Amino acid sequence: xxxxxxxxxxxxxxxxxxxxxxxxxxxxxxxxxxxxxxxxxxxxxxxxxxxxxxxxxxxxxxxxxxxxxxxxxxxxxxxxxxxxxxxxxxxxxxxxxxxxxxxxxxxxxxxxx
Numbered sequence: 001x002x003x004x005x006x007x008x009x010x011x012x013x014x015x016x017x018x019x020x021x022x023x024x025x026x027x028x029x030x031x032x033x034x035x036x037x038x039x040x041x042x043x044x045x046x047x048x049x050x051x052x053x054x055x056x057x058x059x060x061x062x063x064x065x066x067x068x069x070x071x072x073x074x075x076x077x078x079x080x081x082x083x084x085x086x087x088x089x090x091x092x093x094x095x096x097x098x099x100x101x102x103x104x105x106x107x108x109x110x111x112x113x
Contacts, residue, residue, distance in 0.1 A: 011112065 042050065042059040049058035068076070074093060081089035 007112075010110070014112070 038057065039059055042048070047059075049056055051057075077096075078089045078093050081092055086092055
């Protein structure tokens with residue numbers, strides 16, 4: 001396939017992906033609204049679930065944790081290292097963060113300007 005056709009197809013595919021992402025974002029938002037409404041209905045009617053067209057819809061309660069800020073996480077880990085009597089806890093933390101990263105490798109990337 002000639003390079004011009006490949007570039008045209010790449011641009012079309014990139015536009016399609018952007019369009020799909022935008023649509024999916026709105027769909028996820030609508031799903032969240034509908035799930036909230038169903039949950040409110042089940043709570044209001046004091047039901048654990050409902051059957052509809054051979055499907056069972058249940059209301060489950062589960063524990064969820066909020067995300068910590070990066071600075072709060074770092075502070076908590078450094079404090080833990082201090083309580084464990086580790087010398088230079090900030091340096092140890094930096095080394096741990098560096099270990100989490102994978103190895104560096106080169107990759108070719110197409111940029112359309």
